Amino acid sequence: MWLYSCLCVLFGVEVIITTVAGSAQKEENLALGGQAVQSSTGIDGWEAANAIDTSPYTCTHTATSDNPWWRVDLLDSYYISTVVVTNRPNCCPERLDGAEIRIGNSLENNGNNNSRCAVLYGVGFGQSASVSCAEMNGRYVNVVIPGSSRLLSVCDVQVYSLKVIKGVMKIKFTSSLDISDPAHSNKVLNEMKTALISKGFSVFTLTWTKLPQKIKPETKGRSTC
Numbered sequence: 001m002w003l004y005s006c007l008c009v010l011f012g013v014e015v016i017i018t019t020v021a022g023s024a025q026k027e028e029n030l031a032l033g034g035q036a037v038q039s040s041t042g043i044d045g046w047e048a049a050n051a052i053d054t055s056p057y058t059c060t061h062t063a064t065s066d067n068p069w070w071r072v073d074l075l076d077s078y079y080i081s082t083v084v085v086t087n088r089p090n091c092c093p094e095r096l097d098g099a100e101i102r103i104g105n106s107l108e109n110n111g112n113n114n115s116r117c118a119v120l121y122g123v124g125f126g127q128s129a130s131v132s133c134a135e136m137n138g139r140y141v142n143v144v145i146p147g148s149s150r151l152l153s154v155c156d157v158q159v160y161s162l163k164v165i166k167g168v169m170k171i172k173f174t175s176s177l178d179i180s181d182p183a184h185s186n187k188v189l190n191e192m193k194t195a196l197i198s199k200g201f202s203v204f205t206l207t208w209t210k211l212p213q214k215i216k217p218e219t220k221g222r223s224t225c
């Protein structure tokens with residue numbers, strides 16, 4: 001008979017708990033510490049960084065091209081709660097119609113294949129569109145306009161994250177089940193999730209940092225626990 005090391009060894013379970021920041025504690029604009037790039041720069045001085053300089057009067061501007069895009073690299077992955085995009089104050093706000101906000105950790109297709117949070121329409125002169133992207137995770141936030149012969153111009157992009165509490169729980173099991181079997185290990189996680197929900201946590205992620213492994217039974221003497 002095999003025993004499982006969960007009988008006497010502590011295993012780590014990574015716990016990531018996220019809570020939506022309250023309005024009284026607005027999270028920091030992550031874009032300010034990021035690095036911005038765009039598919040092209042159509043007008044000298046209308047650089048990608050103009051969208052993260054906090055001024056609504058300095059803007060980006062790509063050349064007319066297919067699928068123009070702008071991207072900010074947050075330099076780490078975050079659970080994104082809200083993205084705010086500010087349109088130009090003095091010209092052609094309709095150009096932003098159809099712009100997609102995409103979030104993820106991949107740079108495939110310059111990040112434009114990451115998951116879509118929202119599509120912008122009707123953002124007026126100098127207006128800001130605030131879209132909720134709750135629970136989306138990513139390092140890269142893109143604004144891209146699909147289509148041929150389009151251009152993209154934005155004046156400010158702000159990115160806010162969910163507040164993340166990350167830690168590792170050490171737990172000890174006294175089960176004879178084969179917890180190296182995903183069916184059983186998943187059951188354990190589900191029971192832990194139920195316990196966290198009962199404590200009032202609504203958005204969180206639980207993953208094993210190391211799965212339990214089989215050990216040979218002690219033949220005599222005391223356990224090493």
Ligand SMILES: [Ca+2]
Nearest residue numbers: 050055058155
């Ligand atoms: Ca600006």
